[in-house]
Amino acid sequence: MIPLHSEPVPSAADAVIVGAGINGLATAYELARQGLKNIVVLEKNYLGSGSTGRCGGGIRQQWTTEENIQLAAESVAIYERMSAELGYQVFFRQGGYLMITEQEEDLPALRAAVDLQRRCGVPTDFLTPRECLDIVPGLDVGDLKGATFCPKDGTAYPFAVVWGYARACHRLGVKIFIKTTLTGIEAAAGRIQAVDTDRGRISTPVLVNCAGPWARSLAAKVGVELPNRQERHEIMVSEPLKPFLDPMVISITNGIYFSQSMRGEIVGGIGDPAEPRWEDPEDFATHSGLRFAVRFARELTRLYPRTRSVRMMRQWAGMYDVTPDHRPILGGVPEVGGYYHICGFSGHGFMLGPMVARRMAGFITTGREDPIITSLSLARFAGGDLQADAFVVG
Amino acid sequence: MSGPKIILCRCEDVTLEEFRAAYREGFTELESLKRYTGVGTGFCQGKGCLSEAAAELAALRQIPPSELRPTTIRPPSEPMTFGQLASLEIPEPAAPEES
Numbered sequence: 001m002i003p004l005h006s007e008p009v010p011s012a013a014d015a016v017i018v019g020a021g022i023n024g025l026a027t028a029y030e031l032a033r034q035g036l037k038n039i040v041v042l043e044k045n046y047l048g049s050g051s052t053g054r055c056g057g058g059i060r061q062q063w064t065t066e067e068n069i070q071l072a073a074e075s076v077a078i079y080e081r082m083s084a085e086l087g088y089q090v091f092f093r094q095g096g097y098l099m100i101t102e103q104e105e106d107l108p109a110l111r112a113a114v115d116l117q118r119r120c121g122v123p124t125d126f127l128t129p130r131e132c133l134d135i136v137p138g139l140d141v142g143d144l145k146g147a148t149f150c151p152k153d154g155t156a157y158p159f160a161v162v163w164g165y166a167r168a169c170h171r172l173g174v175k176i177f178i179k180t181t182l183t184g185i186e187a188a189a190g191r192i193q194a195v196d197t198d199r200g201r202i203s204t205p206v207l208v209n210c211a212g213p214w215a216r217s218l219a220a221k222v223g224v225e226l227p228n229r230q231e232r233h234e235i236m237v238s239e240p241l242k243p244f245l246d247p248m249v250i251s252i253t254n255g256i257y258f259s260q261s262m263r264g265e266i267v268g269g270i271g272d273p274a275e276p277r278w279e280d281p282e283d284f285a286t287h288s289g290l291r292f293a294v295r296f297a298r299e300l301t302r303l304y305p306r307t308r309s310v311r312m313m314r315q316w317a318g319m320y321d322v323t324p325d326h327r328p329i330l331g332g333v334p335e336v337g338g339y340y341h342i343c344g345f346s347g348h349g350f351m352l353g354p355m356v357a358r359r360m361a362g363f364i365t366t367g368r369e370d371p372i373i374t375s376l377s378l379a380r381f382a383g384g385d386l387q388a389d390a391f392v393v394g
Numbered sequence: 395m396s397g398p399k400i401i402l403c404r405c406e407d408v409t410l411e412e413f414r415a416a417y418r419e420g421f422t423e424l425e426s427l428k429r430y431t432g433v434g435t436g437f438c439q440g441k442g443c444l445s446e447a448a449a450e451l452a453a454l455r456q457i458p459p460s461e462l463r464p465t466t467i468r469p470p471s472e473p474m475t476f477g478q479l480a481s482l483e484i485p486e487p488a489a490p491e492e493s
């Protein structure tokens with residue numbers, strides 16, 4: 001299904017997409033569905049080898065800005081039908097997200113978030129600590145102050161989503177090249193003309209930057225300066241167990257999250273405020289450390305003591321591509337026609353990707369203004385009046 | 395399927411034929427084959443099967459096994475309980491390497 005990597009790239013395409021993570025593949029799929037021909041996806045490593053294959057697979061609509069809520073809710077609608085639409089089982093499961101806090105002072109923000117989400121049509125409820133026990137029996141609610149719960153949030157298996165989109169792309173004639181690196185971009189007369197790869201040159205009027213943590217260095221090749229910063233985040237899975245934990249549990253107090261996958265493993269992570277800043281993804285250490293394992297295990301066993309005897313099986317790390325307001329950067333730039341970026345997802349690109357891709361494909365093929373894309377354009381950072389999303393966890 | 399069913403990965407119940415089919419689909423690296431078939435992702439974390447998988451892949455690609463890149467080894471080398479891990483001291487954060 002994927003052309004072998006010894007194949008040279010075609011000399012011309014109608015669109016070149018960089019990156020075979022969820023965003024690159026979903027965008028290629030949506031562009032093809034909306035009628036664009038001759039689409040090429042370039043992936044320097046293997047499918048899902050960037051952030052997507054390293055992510056927790058969590059999909060939630062509980063955000064504090066309207067754009068994030070709307071994009072997540074629309075993506076959930078796509079996830080609900082994704083296995084059928086792509087003809088591939090993506091293991092989407094709606095066990096809900098329980099967002100907990102141990103700080104009294106978070107409660108007004110949680111209540112305000114519930115109101116905003118309900119206005120956007122997302123069925124979130126505010127819960128007392130006791131009510132959390134109905135959703136996660138065995139949770140230690142002693143120090144909890146409150147929580148919010150949306151039963152329509154859930155999880156999917158990231159690699160399956162990648163493979164599902166890749167297959168659907170293939171059926172629609174999209175050509176995916178793995179082990180193929182974009183090395184240069186040629187722009188002239190204010191437009192994208194061609195791209196260079198280590199397997200040859202492709203002339204193309206459209207280049208979509210879906211390079212995840214590498215998006216900033218890619219954009220720099222056409223003189224576009226992105227404010228994105230890369231952050232290392234660790235994650236782990238336990239041994240597989242019978243189903244016992246329905247929702248994803250996530251704490252806005254200390255950034256721990258954990259859920260049970262359809263394979264039965266507990267999948268979870270925790271943010272680390274002491275994590276050093278890494279400047280360039282190429283220098284980036286995606287090593288995993290004992291520090292993470294101990295911090296995660298302490299919080300997990302404190303909040304959910306019944307996990308004490310469960311064994312941790314495997315841990316790894318990946319990168320967040322973080323923007324100053326924790327919201328993605330979408331659209332194009334006035335200086336270079338045909339250049340588009342879909343990046344800066346800041347730890348939530350898996351849950352927003354399906355709808356972002358659909359909207360971006362519409363924008364690219366018709367040029368019609370899309371209010372969400374406009375409000376999430378790169379230009380917003382010039383104004384200085386940013387509306388950051390408060391519920392960033394992990 | 396013809397011939398006997400040969401199990402390549404016992405933890406995740408992956409057959410040799412499934413592994414070969416994944417290769418034919420375009421998964422030609424150990425890293426992506428591991429993820430696509432599940433080979434080596436079970437309880438033993440590949441101790442019982444990844445060298446067999448590598449030998450098979452080398453044969454399919456007709457290259458010496460030494461040319462294959464091994465998959466990244468993920469800690470812990472033996473599964474540990476969360477209770478055991480929680481009782482350890484928290485190590486200092488790692489500093490980025492000087493460049």
Ligand SMILES: Cc1cc2nc3c(=O)[nH]c(=O)nc-3n(C[C@H](O)[C@H](O)[C@H](O)COP(=O)(O)OP(=O)(O)OC[C@H]3O[C@@H](n4cnc5c(N)ncnc54)[C@H](O)[C@@H]3O)c2cc1C
Nearest residue numbers: 019021023044050051052055056058182212318349350351
């Ligand atoms: C530990 C962790 C947990 C997370 N948990 C969640 C979660 O629960 N829910 C959620 O929604 N999000 C989560 N995220 C964030 C999510 O993983 C990302 O936002 C999302 O996967 C980004 O997808 P992408 O397709 O934009 O980028 P990526 O998946 O990073 O894909 C970019 C691709 O571009 C390729 N590439 C880069 N440069 C080049 C080049 N020059 N030539 C060719 N190819 C190139 C890379 O190899 C890579 O495969 C998590 C992230 C991490 C690290």
